[in-house]
Amino acid sequence: MADTNFESLFARLRRFPDVEAANLQAWDATDKLLLDTALESHAAGLLQPGGRLAVVGDRYGALTLGALTLGASAVRVHQDLVTGERALRANAQRLVNAKALAIDAGFEQLPLGAALLEGASLVLLQLPRSLAELEEIADAVARYAAPDVVLLAGGRVKHMSLGMNAVLARYFNDVQPQLARQKSRLLLARRPKPVPATPPFPVTEFNEELGLTVCARGAVFAGTALDIGTRFLLEFLPHMPHAARAVDLGCGTGILAAMYARNNPAARVTATDRSAAAVVSALATAQANGLAGRIDVLQDDAMSTLPEGSAELILLNPPFHLEAAVHAGAGIKLFEAAGRVLAPGGELWTVFNSHLHYRSALERLIGPTREVGRNPKFTVTASTRRPRTGPASR
Ligand SMILES: C[S@@+](CC[C@H](N)C(=O)[O-])C[C@H]1O[C@@H](n2cnc3c(N)ncnc32)[C@H](O)[C@@H]1O
Incomplete structure (x- = not known):
């Protein structure tokens, strides 16, 4: 029974x-x-x-x-x-x-x-x-x-x-x-009730501040809006390295991927997220801005299918919440993944609420970490992947 x-x-x-x-x-x-x-x-x-x-x-x-x-x-x-x-x-x-x-x-x-x-x-x-x-x-x-x-x-x-x-x-x-x-x-x-001929999503909006068209399915983080942490990270776009292979990790609508690709015409960018709505949105954002040829999207958990050492740059605005709970574990999991996927000498650029004290985890999981910016709420850091000397290097 x-x-x-x-x-x-x-x-x-x-x-x-x-x-x-x-x-x-x-x-x-x-x-x-x-x-x-x-x-x-x-x-x-x-x-x-x-x-x-x-x-x-x-x-x-x-x-x-x-x-x-x-x-x-x-x-x-x-x-x-x-x-x-x-x-x-x-x-x-x-x-x-x-x-x-x-x-x-x-x-x-x-x-x-x-x-x-x-x-x-x-x-x-x-x-x-x-x-x-x-x-x-x-x-x-x-x-x-x-x-x-x-x-x-x-x-x-x-x-x-x-x-x-x-x-x-x-x-x-x-x-x-x-x-x-x-x-x-x-x-x-x-x-x-009867529904209109066209479904309500995706929604598309032109963001004046970025000069970028942003597309969003219902379930994607922040909708078509620009998150304030992402906005702060983007202030440092001119200082980021020019990578041939870059990843927008936890891409949401793909704003970071699109802005990086636009500023770095030689770069190929992978926009990846665990959310189906996010990768569909990121693809639509890339297409809407004429960047589809240089941005690939990938639905995956923490880049599990990307090879070790396959990127020179990872951009990340990490999740802050796990369901209802504020939990650092989600961010730490993505730092660990970045340590695996970055090539030696490659860099992770990330933004986080300053009170989260992610610095020691970044040093441990990736390598030397410098603060590149701080405002009253957020810190932006760049971490350089240390050379691999064997399994103990992580
Ligand atoms: C704070 S949002 C940032 C979204 C986007 N990059 C932006 O700047 O607007 C964090 C994103 O990380 C994604 N995420 C959380 N855990 C993940 C995981 N294990 N693997 C891949 N993506 C993840 C979430 O789905 C969410 O879209």
């Missing part, structure tokens, strides 16, 4: 390859509330053969694997982060090895769009942090799912706002907040 407590399932889930720490876990009470509600009230959508269930925003696989253990078949799932996609596959394998999941209990990982949602009668959604991302998801569900679709959107109460109800109400005739449980709450949306 299916375990409807999910305890043994959730206890086996890991966040890997995402950052792991004692205060970060692979599931939350919202996952459980979504699964319980789906089973109690919408079992038809959940258990129907033929894959009428779609999952959006599954962090590490709790929703997809929970639905499969309840007996759902052929779950279609979209996760924006490649770390989440890889974690779901690793967690599924772990459950199969432990004989907690049938080997043929299938799920399909798909981009946000028609293939994910066509014919879906139940959509389980972990609410995103940004309203823009929610808007893109709500539009996709209203556009592609079955007319009788029920969207169950859940989140932690402290991260939910009335703005979320308003976004859903633009795409559904019926939006009902549900009772909260264990500090999580669901919004139930149904009866989709």
